[in-house]
Amino acid sequence: MTTVLNLNGERKSVDVPDEMPLLWVLRDVLGMTGTKFGCGAALCGACTVHVDGKAVRSCLLSIGELGERAVTTIEGIGVTPVGAKVQKAWLDLEVVQCGYCQSGQVMSAAALLAATPRPDDADIDAAMAGNICRCGTYKRIRDAIKLASSERQP
Amino acid sequence: MTIADTKKVGLSRRNLLRGGLASGILVAFHLPLRKADAVTQPIAAARFAPNAFIRIGGDGITTLVMPQVEMGQGIYTSIAMILAEELDADFSRLTLEHAPPDDKLYGNPMFGLQSTGNSNSIRAFWKPMRAAGANARAMLIQAAAARWQVDPATCTAANSEVIHALSGRSFAYGDLVEAASALPIPKDTPFKNPDEFKLIGKPLKRLDTPDKVNGKAKYGIDAMMPGLSFATLAQCPVFGGKVAKIDDTAAKKVPGVRKIVVLEDLVAVVGDNMWAAKCGLEALNIIWDEGPNANLDSEEIWKQLRVASAKGGAVAKTNGDVTKGLAVGEKYEASFELPFLAHATMEPLNCTVHVKKEACEVWVGTQIMTRVQSEAAKAAGVPVDKVIVNQHLLGGGFGRRLEPDMVIAAVRIGRHVDGPVKVVWTREEDIQHDIYRPIYRDDVAATLEDGKIVAFKYRVAGSAIVARWLPPGFRNGIDGDAVDSATDAPYEIPNFQVEYVRAEPPAIPTGFFRGVGPNNNVFAIESFMDELARKAGKDPIAFRRAMLGKAPRVQNVLDLVAQKSGWGKLLPRRFGRGVSLQPTFDTAIATVVEAEVDDLGEVRLHRVTLAVDTGIAVNPDTIAAQLEGGIVFGLTAALYGEITIDKGRVQQSNFHDYRMLRIDQMPKIEIHIVKSGEAPGGIGEAGVIGSAPALRNAIYAATGVALRKLPIDRSLIAAGKKS
Numbered sequence: 110m111t112t113v114l115n116l117n118g119e120r121k122s123v124d125v126p127d128e129m130p131l132l133w134v135l136r137d138v139l140g141m142t143g144t145k146f147g148c149g150a151a152l153c154g155a156c157t158v159h160v161d162g163k164a165v166r167s168c169l170l171s172i173g174e175l176g177e178r179a180v181t182t183i184e185g186i187g188v189t190p191v192g193a194k195v196q197k198a199w200l201d202l203e204v205v206q207c208g209y210c211q212s213g214q215v216m217s218a219a220a221l222l223a224a225t226p227r228p229d230d231a232d233i234d235a236a237m238a239g240n241i242c243r244c245g246t247y248k249r250i251r252d253a254i255k256l257a258s259s260e261r262q263p
Numbered sequence: 264m265t266i267a268d269t270k271k272v273g274l275s276r277r278n279l280l281r282g283g284l285a286s287g288i289l290v291a292f293h294l295p296l297r298k299a300d301a302v303t304q305p306i307a308a309a310r311f312a313p314n315a316f317i318r319i320g321g322d323g324i325t326t327l328v329m330p331q332v333e334m335g336q337g338i339y340t341s342i343a344m345i346l347a348e349e350l351d352a353d354f355s356r357l358t359l360e361h362a363p364p365d366d367k368l369y370g371n372p373m374f375g376l377q378s379t380g381n382s383n384s385i386r387a388f389w390k391p392m393r394a395a396g397a398n399a400r401a402m403l404i405q406a407a408a409a410r411w412q413v414d415p416a417t418c419t420a421a422n423s424e425v426i427h428a429l430s431g432r433s434f435a436y437g438d439l440v441e442a443a444s445a446l447p448i449p450k451d452t453p454f455k456n457p458d459e460f461k462l463i464g465k466p467l468k469r470l471d472t473p474d475k476v477n478g479k480a481k482y483g484i485d486a487m488m489p490g491l492s493f494a495t496l497a498q499c500p501v502f503g504g505k506v507a508k509i510d511d512t513a514a515k516k517v518p519g520v521r522k523i524v525v526l527e528d529l530v531a532v533v534g535d536n537m538w539a540a541k542c543g544l545e546a547l548n549i550i551w552d553e554g555p556n557a558n559l560d561s562e563e564i565w566k567q568l569r570v571a572s573a574k575g576g577a578v579a580k581t582n583g584d585v586t587k588g589l590a591v592g593e594k595y596e597a598s599f600e601l602p603f604l605a606h607a608t609m610e611p612l613n614c615t616v617h618v619k620k621e622a623c624e625v626w627v628g629t630q631i632m633t634r635v636q637s638e639a640a641k642a643a644g645v646p647v648d649k650v651i652v653n654q655h656l657l658g659g660g661f662g663r664r665l666e667p668d669m670v671i672a673a674v675r676i677g678r679h680v681d682g683p684v685k686v687v688w689t690r691e692e693d694i695q696h697d698i699y700r701p702i703y704r705d706d707v708a709a710t711l712e713d714g715k716i717v718a719f720k721y722r723v724a725g726s727a728i729v730a731r732w733l734p735p736g737f738r739n740g741i742d743g744d745a746v747d748s749a750t751d752a753p754y755e756i757p758n759f760q761v762e763y764v765r766a767e768p769p770a771i772p773t774g775f776f777r778g779v780g781p782n783n784n785v786f787a788i789e790s791f792m793d794e795l796a797r798k799a800g801k802d803p804i805a806f807r808r809a810m811l812g813k814a815p816r817v818q819n820v821l822d823l824v825a826q827k828s829g830w831g832k833l834l835p836r837r838f839g840r841g842v843s844l845q846p847t848f849d850t851a852i853a854t855v856v857e858a859e860v861d862d863l864g865e866v867r868l869h870r871v872t873l874a875v876d877t878g879i880a881v882n883p884d885t886i887a888a889q890l891e892g893g894i895v896f897g898l899t900a901a902l903y904g905e906i907t908i909d910k911g912r913v914q915q916s917n918f919h920d921y922r923m924l925r926i927d928q929m930p931k932i933e934i935h936i937v938k939s940g941e942a943p944g945g946i947g948e949a950g951v952i953g954s955a956p957a958l959r960n961a962i963y964a965a966t967g968v969a970l971r972k973l974p975i976d977r978s979l980i981a982a983g984k985k986s
């Protein structure tokens with residue numbers, strides 16, 4: 110079945126079953142490997158993308174359910190002001206270790222800051238607790254979100 | 264930075280060693296300087312390649328070849344800093360490449376094998392990298408001096424240039440490559456004094472991270488190529504079991520399923536994408552022949568370990584006379600037990616292969632390049648030199664990628680597939696077919712007289728991982744890893760003995776896990792120290808400190824952590840502070856955890872303070888990051904980590920029942936690094952070890968409940984509080 114995706118501001122058509130999760134469409138069909146597979150069960154956050162600006166786990170979102178809503182992935186988030194701020198803060202504070210979870214962390218953080226420009230610790234906990242980092246970079250993730258929130262829009 | 268899958272173009276060890284015009288190398292890992300395709304072009308300009316690690320082109324581009332793999336520990340940056348320091352290369356303009364598989368050129372000097380682990384990348388390569396850089400710089404200086412006809416001693420180097428300050432002349436390194444290549448390679452060029460360091464000791468930005476925040480970084484699981492198919496697998500859920508029969512009628516009807524591969528012990532479904540493969544696997548009806556372990560459970564495994572432990576073992580270290588000492592004063596005994604753990608690297612296990620008739624190509628992120636190459640050769644039935652291994656970034660290693668099983672499985676599957684196939688394990692498969700951190704049992708006995716330890720006997724029983732993984736390292740019945748931080752315990756105790764009992768659990772494969780043997784040693788010894796301190800009526804820090812006369816670096820970090828953690832300051836009710844000490848991997852660490860316990864035995868982490876002396880801190884920011892992350896790794900295991908067995912199979916399957924610490928449970932973390940001129944110590948494993956015993960001791964301080972097992976048992980804490 111041909112489906113048209115609204116992906117990072119572009120229209121992409123793919124020929125896959127409706128039940129196929131967005132994660133595998135991105136990774137295996139479109140070759141956009143920035144979005145990561147971690148658990149396949151909405152438990153780890155590695156596959157986080159934005160759908161209409163909200164953080165969503167792409168491993169459980171079928172493209173049938175997705176419809177024409179706008180999807181932003183890690184490959185596209187850098188062009189948004191908030192995404193660019195988050196990426197910069199991540200590098201300024203050297204958050205990343207192995208990096209495998211970080212696409213999802215950046216996407217969750219960008220969605221948080223878009224909705225709540227000045228998050229407090231409780232906001233950060235609520236928005237980021239779904240994202241596991243096995244390398245344990247949480248301290249710097251929190252600091253980087255605060256840094257990004259204190260910086261003016263670039 | 265991109266990773267280019269360039270093909271091997273006549274890589275010659277002789278050329279690399281001799282210098283000259285060596286052309287091309289396996290996989291290139293680039294900073295943004297060069298387009299991937301630039302590498303595949305033959306480079307016309309001369310190249311200076313005085314050793315296996317440094318290549319400078321006529322265009323001045325300096326390429327550093329990384330013998331150790333990048334799995335988050337920042338080693339690419341740290342090794343590049345050491346090389347560039349002695350080479351006086353411009354750090355802002357470097358290209359990095361993954362080393363190809365070659366034990367002779369890139370083997371870790373501490374293992375004699377190309378492997379990344381055991382916190383020894385910097386320890387093993389500190390001198391060789393400095394020598395590689397210093398010798399190359401000396402040759403470049405000599406080449407420039409000859410052209411100017413001046414004494415080389417009057418020349419200096421900086422930022423990839425040789426400078427003759429007296430005449431105000433300079434040469435870029437790129438202009439010297441031909442002349443330098445013709446020179447003999449010097450030996451024993453003196454290293455810089457630490458006060459001349461321009462890079463080492465600075466918190467420089469990591470070279471691998473920019474592409475890890477924009478989706479461009481390529482891990483093994485991201486390998487893509489034309490004609491690729493995708494597979495996922497099911498191994499017999501019971502260890503040692505086999506496939507009895509399958510019914511694939513429904514699976515074959517799943518859209519996108521291309522092939523079903525049935526091997527002796529596993530079944531794989533190959534499809535157009537992972538989703539098709541997964542749906543196909545779910546639709547398969549597999550009947551397993553569960554074999555001899557179908558009734559194995561955790562209780563039986565523990566029983567066997569306890570029986571083995573009681574029989575006693577080989578003496579790994581002895582001071583004084585522990586038998587006599589244990590007859591003096593008041594005697595205390597305790598046993599400690601640690602569970603099986605799964606590594607749960609964030610990047611699930613995977614490997615992409617293309618098995619051809621006479622050759623095999625592998626795309627993977629591995630901690631063991633050469634072993635993967637030889638195992639792939641065996642599984643594919645081709646000669647080793649016909650196997651190309653394309654190294655990738657690792658989405659976590661933690662010891663799991665010190666094993667080649669995911670490569671062997673992929674090659675066995677790949678033999679039945681036309682074209683390249685990417686085999687990705689589901690998280691469930693990853694957790695249920697790990698090579699687990701072994702269970703350990705430790706029996707400890709000590710006597711106290713006048714508030715001091717007279718004798719201390721420590722016996723550990725568990726797997727000898729070294730005996731399997733690096734057999735020559737297993738000597739006299741002693742697994743050096745299993746007793747590492749016991750034989751190295753920093754305390755001065757007149758009668759002291761360490762024993763080891765080799766006890767392999769039935770059927771469950773065991774392997775290295777971040778923090779390795781010391782995780783267990785330090786947990787038991789530091790927990791027991793707190794119990795002894797209490798019996799002696801002493802403060803836990805004062806009690807330890809009195810025994811550290813011969814370990815000044817350990818004493819120093821203990822003093823520092825006491826001061827920084829506010830040790831001794833009053834805490835609210837139900838709060839406790841606990842300390843632990845460790846001398847591991849040539850790094851001294853003292854950790855204080857502050858935690859709170861509620862009536863149900865739930866634990867809240869408030870603060871972790873860690874003081875470290877790791878010798879010269881090559882990149883202090885990386886060291887802090889490794890310790891911060893290590894603390895989380897250790898606390899995760901302490902609070903949740905446990906793999907249990909029932910009916911021969913692992914009961915946990917994903918992050919809902921194999922839990923990880925999350926951001927909302929984080930304590931405040933403070934890392935204090937001691938300035939030191941000693942040779943650098945290890946860090947990657949070291950950070951994991953101390954937080955679990957320090958947390959256990961904090962709970963002990965808060966409640967008086969002496970926990971002797973991990974993970975922390977909330978019901979014991981709750982019951983203890985009431986009594």
Ligand code: FES
Binds near residue numbers: 145152153157167168
């Ligand atoms: S892969 Fe989607 S939440 Fe883990």
Ligand code: FES
Binds near residue numbers: 206208209245
């Ligand atoms: S950086 Fe490795 S899992 Fe988060």
